[in-house]
Amino acid sequence: MRLRVEFTTEPFDLDEAPAHAVVARDVVTGAELDAVDVGPFGNTAEGDADQVLGAVAALLRESLQAGATRVSLQVNVIGEARPGEGDAT
Numbered sequence: 001m002r003l004r005v006e007f008t009t010e011p012f013d014l015d016e017a018p019a020h021a022v023v024a025r026d027v028v029t030g031a032e033l034d035a036v037d038v039g040p041f042g043n044t045a046e047g048d049a050d051q052v053l054g055a056v057a058a059l060l061r062e063s064l065q066a067g068a069t070r071v072s073l074q075v076n077v078i079g080e081a082r083p084g085e086g087d088a089t
Helices: 019-030 049-065
Strands: 002-010 034-038 043-048 070-079
Touching (some): 002 019, 002 049, 019 034, 019 043, 043 049, 049 070
Antiparallel strands (some): 002 043, 002 070, 034 043
């Protein structure tokens, strides 16, 4: 199964990216995910369910440790796994 995650971390800082936002960006860009789009007010990434869920767990843990007071996220099923990706069942 393929998933798309959309997330934001708070509090916002319009002058520079806060530490929790940088950590969240690093987690997602460092994971083996597809179609990663990191922006100032929202971020998205897609990939195999196991990879997305692993990245979400790391994102939550590490961004909260880095000072996030809220992490808002949404996970959507967007299709079946690509050939050779994850569990084909």
